[in-house]
Amino acid sequence: MRPRVPVIAGNWKMYKSVAQTLDFFEKFKPLVARADHCEIVIAPPFPALAAAAEAARGTRIRIAAQNLHWGSEGAYTGEVSGPMLAAAGCSHVIIGHSERRQYFGETDQTVNRRLSAALAAGLIPLLCIGETLPEREAGQTESVLIRQLEGALAALTPAEFSPILVAYEPVWAIGTGRTATPEMAADAHRVIRDRVGRLFGRAASEKLRILYGGSVKPDNIKGLMARPEIDGALVGGASLDPLAMAAIVNF
Numbered sequence: 001m002r003p004r005v006p007v008i009a010g011n012w013k014m015y016k017s018v019a020q021t022l023d024f025f026e027k028f029k030p031l032v033a034r035a036d037h038c039e040i041v042i043a044p045p046f047p048a049l050a051a052a053a054e055a056a057r058g059t060r061i062r063i064a065a066q067n068l069h070w071g072s073e074g075a076y077t078g079e080v081s082g083p084m085l086a087a088a089g090c091s092h093v094i095i096g097h098s099e100r101r102q103y104f105g106e107t108d109q110t111v112n113r114r115l116s117a118a119l120a121a122g123l124i125p126l127l128c129i130g131e132t133l134p135e136r137e138a139g140q141t142e143s144v145l146i147r148q149l150e151g152a153l154a155a156l157t158p159a160e161f162s163p164i165l166v167a168y169e170p171v172w173a174i175g176t177g178r179t180a181t182p183e184m185a186a187d188a189h190r191v192i193r194d195r196v197g198r199l200f201g202r203a204a205s206e207k208l209r210i211l212y213g214g215s216v217k218p219d220n221i222k223g224l225m226a227r228p229e230i231d232g233a234l235v236g237g238a239s240l241d242p243l244a245m246a247a248i249v250n251f
Helices: 018-031 046-056 082-087 098-103 108-120 133-137 141-152 182-200 202-207 221-225 242-249
Strands: 007-011 039-043 061-065 092-095 124-129 165-168 210-213 232-235
Touching: 007 092, 007 210, 007 242, 018 046, 018 061, 018 242, 039 092, 046 061, 082 108, 092 108, 108 124, 108 141, 124 141, 133 141, 141 182, 165 182, 182 202, 182 210, 182 221, 221 232, 232 242
Parallel strands: 007 039, 007 232, 039 061, 061 092, 092 124, 124 165, 165 210, 210 232
Antiparallel strands: none
């Protein structure tokens, strides 16, 4: 028996129209109808959130946004707030994904502001952290993870931290077909759990669910989930296919 309920989350990135979203859920729902061993979260793009939430109504599938602004409202053209996401039917939100950091100027400080906004809106943040290939090759994986964690979680209380999920996503494994070995992922997860224990106490660290993300597929999910340090997966490309995503959920 696992000490923590696993979370299998799918990040669709900038894929799928509303019609394609509805088609996905029609095929996906019956395949995971009996999957009571884990929590299921799907993160469509913004225009499809409300349709996804309606399609998932009455199931155990939860809907996440892929980002949010730190303001609750305001003159921020092109941005979306936490209260708007909650009203659209979201329960979760991905924050700090490496693609946001790489392409859109995300920093540990803006991640911290988004985390606080998500919590204020009653959303469950899925915080992404991870090292690049040069950082791993330079032996900096641990220091990078600690820096990103401490920056993202700055000034949070243990109570505020408690609902947060963390996804370890080695940047070099995202969309590349390269996957960290289960041992490499487990090592990183231990670093994260140890640091959370130092920041918020042992109880918080034992409760924290840490997901692995980075080219997760039906053929490697079983090996990853065999490690007790790994509490789930944040799935990219494979989550676009209802059959593949269902196979991952039903690991």
